[in-house]
Amino acid sequence: MKIYSLKEHFELRNTRSVKPRVGFARFFEFRGKPGFADASGAVWPVQLDSPDSHAKMKAGCIYSFKASGRLNDCQVVSKYRDTETVLVFSGLCHEAGSGVGGWSLNRVADPATVPDLTGAPESKSGTFFFQTETARRLRSINRRSDAIQRARTFFVQRGYLELDSPSLVVSGGVERYLKTFKTQYEDHRGQKWQMELPTSPEFSLKKIVAEGAQRVFSLAHAFRNSGELSRHHDPEFMMLEWYRVGGDIKSLLAESQRLILDLADELQCAFALPSKDWPVFNVPELFESILKIDLLQNSDVGIFRATAAEKCSSIVETDSWDDVFCKLFMEFIEPFLAQQKACFVTYYPEQMGALAAKSLEFSGCVDRFEAYIDGVEICNGYRELIDDADYCKRALSVKSARDDISLDPQFESVMRTGLYPCVGNALGL
Numbered sequence: 001m002k003i004y005s006l007k008e009h010f011e012l013r014n015t016r017s018v019k020p021r022v023g024f025a026r027f028f029e030f031r032g033k034p035g036f037a038d039a040s041g042a043v044w045p046v047q048l049d050s051p052d053s054h055a056k057m058k059a060g061c062i063y064s065f066k067a068s069g070r071l072n073d074c075q076v077v078s079k080y081r082d083t084e085t086v087l088v089f090s091g092l093c094h095e096a097g098s099g100v101g102g103w104s105l106n107r108v109a110d111p112a113t114v115p116d117l118t119g120a121p122e123s124k125s126g127t128f129f130f131q132t133e134t135a136r137r138l139r140s141i142n143r144r145s146d147a148i149q150r151a152r153t154f155f156v157q158r159g160y161l162e163l164d165s166p167s168l169v170v171s172g173g174v175e176r177y178l179k180t181f182k183t184q185y186e187d188h189r190g191q192k193w194q195m196e197l198p199t200s201p202e203f204s205l206k207k208i209v210a211e212g213a214q215r216v217f218s219l220a221h222a223f224r225n226s227g228e229l230s231r232h233h234d235p236e237f238m239m240l241e242w243y244r245v246g247g248d249i250k251s252l253l254a255e256s257q258r259l260i261l262d263l264a265d266e267l268q269c270a271f272a273l274p275s276k277d278w279p280v281f282n283v284p285e286l287f288e289s290i291l292k293i294d295l296l297q298n299s300d301v302g303i304f305r306a307t308a309a310e311k312c313s314s315i316v317e318t319d320s321w322d323d324v325f326c327k328l329f330m331e332f333i334e335p336f337l338a339q340q341k342a343c344f345v346t347y348y349p350e351q352m353g354a355l356a357a358k359s360l361e362f363s364g365c366v367d368r369f370e371a372y373i374d375g376v377e378i379c380n381g382y383r384e385l386i387d388d389a390d391y392c393k394r395a396l397s398v399k400s401a402r403d404d405i406s407l408d409p410q411f412e413s414v415m416r417t418g419l420y421p422c423v424g425n426a427l428g429l
Contacts, residue, residue, distance in 0.1 A: 173203070256381060
């Protein structure tokens with residue numbers, strides 16, 4: 001038995017059918033007239049086959065029904081099209097919801113509060129279909145689902161192997177400013193093990209690359225504690241991360257742009273992104289042109305802090321080198337990037353290197369880039385660090401600054417035995 005959405009009921013209301021079409025929806029009332037709402041939208045007003053049904057129905061509750069169209073004999077002229085037809089609901093049966101509190105206790109928004117309905121004229125004589133907040137939200141969820149499938153297709157068609165990375169690990173990451181969620185596993189003998197949720201699937205994917213897989217990707221949940229909570233940031237989010245043996249930053253920029261354009265098309269981006277190669281800026285030149293600061297001559301935190309304090313009033317004595325960099329970047333560089341519809345920023349200083357390899361072109365920098373769309377950073381890519389000694393130096397530096405950082409012995413073993421030269425990128429969805 002096919003279950004029809006309210007949108008389908010509305011579109012098929014003039015279609016002759018041997019049997020009424022079946023559906024499920026929530027009941028609401030507006031101006032004394034009944035209506036129904038589901039994931040596709042809402043219809044109002046509707047006719048009920050029994051005059052007694054209306055009085056017994058409870059707002060916000062779910063009802064099953066059979067619906068069919070009926071010509072309306074009302075001659076009132078309305079600006080709304082197809083006013084000669086109304087939907088008649090029969091066979092009503094209460095399926096779920098107590099009705100206590102009505103819509104006020106319901107997660108689903110009351111359809112009667114949307115502007116399309118509150119502005120409707122009293123003379124409406126037929127059935128009107130309109131979007132609700134729930135329908136708009138579910139449409140966004142559907143688009144996101146389609147975008148995830150498109151991302152998966154993008155990589156599969158390019159020969160990438162999809163991996164299912166774990167969500168319970170011994171080390172969530174070793175980046176200085178990313179704090180992990182910590183938990184504990186207790187085995188059948190009562191022995192307890194400290195575990196974490198991953199800030200990204202990086203370690204898990206690189207372990208597979210070290211075994212010989214040349215192209216891998218993962219759609220995994222990432223977790224970041226003690227961070228900003230906003231429309232752009234959540235403590236839990238989906239991370240699309242991929243690694244490719246060989247290649248360089250230039251090829252990774254081109255691949256990343258193609259992926260972002262595909263996803264923007266699937267998500268129906270509010271503005272058109274440029275299809276030609278996006279502009280590429282490098283960090284030292286941005287600081288020199290916008291702030292007149294030579295980053296590479298300010299590697300000492302004291303000198304950098306004093307120089308920056310002349311430009312930025314929020315700099316304080318306790319700020320680390322990374323703190324000073326981030327404050328200057330957010331206050332002066334990001335406004336410039338916001339003027340670009342889409343661009344890449346490359347060659348970050350070694351202090352911001354994370355697990356990116358040292359640049360062969362810019363001394364004192366690493367081969368790291370970020371993509372910005374309308375001033376918002378959306379991905380973070382590297383030519384990956386494969387030097388074991390350099391990795392140990394960076395990991396121990398972070399560990400000495402933060403004793404809550406956990407290291408992954410298996411990943412350390414991977415670095416010692418050798419990680420294939422590769423590039424990688426991580427994009428939040």
